[in-house]
Amino acid sequence: MLQRLLRRSACPLPPLGQPRLTLRPRHFIPLAGFLVPTAVIGYGVVLPHSCAAGVNSLSVGFATTLAGVAVTYTAGLLAVLRR
Numbered sequence: 001m002l003q004r005l006l007r008r009s010a011c012p013l014p015p016l017g018q019p020r021l022t023l024r025p026r027h028f029i030p031l032a033g034f035l036v037p038t039a040v041i042g043y044g045v046v047l048p049h050s051c052a053a054g055v056n057s058l059s060v061g062f063a064t065t066l067a068g069v070a071v072t073y074t075a076g077l078l079a080v081l082r083r
């Protein structure tokens with residue numbers, strides 16, 4: 001049982017000579033699936049119907065949050081693909 005778990009074929013890491021994976025557009029589909037509805041709901045429904053309508057610190061802060069999500073997601077993808 002233990003021998004089967006320790007075989008090289010059971011390891012998810014690629015062999016040393018094999019090229020690493022690269023980022024592809026399909027890796028960003030989940031990010032778009034989060035960002036697009038969040039931006040539409042935030043800027044199309046929530047912010048216009050509140051006291052924070054227009055370009056102000058709340059709308060800029062919301063945009064900064066969405067940008068932070070994109071940067072964090074991309075950094076996570078790069079960390080996983082380099083592993």
